Amino acid sequence: MKTLLFFDVDGTLFDNEQQKVSIKTLHAIQKLTQDERYLVGLATGRSIDQLDAISEIKDAFDLKILINGAVAYYKNEFIYGKPMEKQDCEAVLKYANRIHVGIGFIGKNGHAISLLDDVVRLSLKDYQMSIPPIDPLYYLNEDIYQIWVFSNDKTTIQSFKDKFSNLKLFPWHKDGADLVHKDVSKGEAIKHIKATMGIDKVIAFGDGENDVEMIEVADIGVAMGNSRSVALKHKATFVTGHVGEEGLYNAIIKLNLL
Numbered sequence: 328m329k330t331l332l333f334f335d336v337d338g339t340l341f342d343n344e345q346q347k348v349s350i351k352t353l354h355a356i357q358k359l360t361q362d363e364r365y366l367v368g369l370a371t372g373r374s375i376d377q378l379d380a381i382s383e384i385k386d387a388f389d390l391k392i393l394i395n396g397a398v399a400y401y402k403n404e405f406i407y408g409k410p411m412e413k414q415d416c417e418a419v420l421k422y423a424n425r426i427h428v429g430i431g432f433i434g435k436n437g438h439a440i441s442l443l444d445d446v447v448r449l450s451l452k453d454y455q456m457s458i459p460p461i462d463p464l465y466y467l468n469e470d471i472y473q474i475w476v477f478s479n480d481k482t483t484i485q486s487f488k489d490k491f492s493n494l495k496l497f498p499w500h501k502d503g504a505d506l507v508h509k510d511v512s513k514g515e516a517i518k519h520i521k522a523t524m525g526i527d528k529v530i531a532f533g534d535g536e537n538d539v540e541m542i543e544v545a546d547i548g549v550a551m552g553n554s555r556s557v558a559l560k561h562k563a564t565f566v567t568g569h570v571g572e573e574g575l576y577n578a579i580i581k582l583n584l585l
Contacts (some may be wrong), residue, residue: 370538
């Protein structure tokens with residue numbers, strides 16, 4: 328039986344400060360994806376068309392849990408999804424417009440933003456993402472799996488969490504947050520995959536609040552040293568080093584995966 332390995336992207340595979348994946352991490356992932364003992368996957372808040380930050384290795388992963396667990400693919404085939412309700416999308420848009428905050432609607436195969444200002448532009452640049460089309464009504468004709476909230480103000484982000492308690496909010500490293508269906512998480516997606524694919528062991532690596540459920544369902548959960556999540560570090564089997572100091576590579580070696 329194969330072991331399932333899941334890797335978060337931002338702050339785990341990808342060093343957002345240095346804007347790169349380290350050479351050691353690149354080589355380790357390449358070796359792991361070629362090892363018959365493992366099925367190797369991504370588990371990220373990014374969507375399918377937002378993986379250019381890890382362009383060197385993005386196609387090496389057979390499994391991709393994306394949009395914080397709202398969708399999943401196996402060998403590029405869609406295998407799981409939980410979209411948001413249209414009325415929730417409309418309500419978030421109305422509130423964002425009222426307080427002059429940009430948002431983004433993320434579909435299975437595309438995305439759009441409600442407006443383009445300096446905050447939106449900087450956030451997209453920080454995550455190495457191109458500027459999408461401006462279409463505040465994108466949600467009307469597409470299933471939406473995630474809403475981006477662009478703001479560098481923690482009070483504003485908290486206001487979205489308080490107002491939309493029927494949704495789940497995951498803060499970014501900076502400049503925003505994700506809103507998803509209340510039942511969505513990386514952990515729920517992993518449980519679905521484990522059940523359908525007959526996997527009996529999962530090892531997961533992450534650094535954010537959106538990785539807590541993933542770490543909880545994993546047999547071995549590794550938190551990155553750069554994580555700011557107290558809950559994640561508490562739930563993890565162990566905490567490795569900072570992403571910028573080969574924390575992921577060192578964890579892979581510590582677990583004797585290579």
